Amino acid sequence: xxxxxxxxxxxxxxxxxxxxxxxxxxxxxxxxxxxxxxxxxxxxxxxxxxxxxxxxxxxxxxxxxxxxxxxxxxxxxxxxxxxxxxxxxxxxxxxxxxxxxxxxxxxxxxxxxxxxxxxxxxxxxxxxxxx
Numbered sequence: 001x002x003x004x005x006x007x008x009x010x011x012x013x014x015x016x017x018x019x020x021x022x023x024x025x026x027x028x029x030x031x032x033x034x035x036x037x038x039x040x041x042x043x044x045x046x047x048x049x050x051x052x053x054x055x056x057x058x059x060x061x062x063x064x065x066x067x068x069x070x071x072x073x074x075x076x077x078x079x080x081x082x083x084x085x086x087x088x089x090x091x092x093x094x095x096x097x098x099x100x101x102x103x104x105x106x107x108x109x110x111x112x113x114x115x116x117x118x119x120x121x122x123x124x125x126x127x128x129x130x131x
Contacts, residue, residue, distance in 0.1 A: 002055060006048070007069050013044050014077035017107075022084045025103060026094050033098060034106050041077075041110035045070075049115045067119060074111045078104045 017040055025033055052066050081104040089096055 003066065006051060006055065006066070007073075010048055010069070010073040011076060013048070014073060014080050017041075017044060018077065018080035018084045021081065021107075022088045025085055025098060025100070026088065026092070026096065029097055031098075033103060037103055037107045038110040041107040042114060045111045045114040049118045052115070053118065067115070070115045071112065074108050077111060078108045081107060 021037060021040065024036060028036075048070070052070075055066070082100060085096065085100050085104075088094075
């Protein structure tokens with residue numbers, strides 16, 4: 001049950017982040033939007049990675065399904081950003097001055113990095129304990 005709630009929270013996070021980031025994507029003329037998107041993706045990912053760490057500590061097992069869900073969530077967030085940006089541009093007729101694929105790719109990479117680092121550190125620690 002806890003894992004289902006975590007998955008729903010991750011999807012809601014992607015939806016809310018996408019809705020909130022889209023106006024900034026259109027409003028910002030500089031490349032600073034990449035920094036903002038990267039920080040938002042990294043912070044939310046670190047938050048969910050911390051929750052996953054706590055869940056794994058409570059259940060005393062490694063949840064491979066959570067890693068897969070994390071990747072799927074990152075791809076869903078990628079899609080949300082693309083879709084909401086297209087809809088916002090169509091409704092407001094504002095020009096998009098940035099490459100949306102670079103922005104969404106930045107979000108995706110920054111969203112996945114904390115969890116990948118966590119997985120690598122966990123595997124490295126497990127390998128060292130088995131020696």
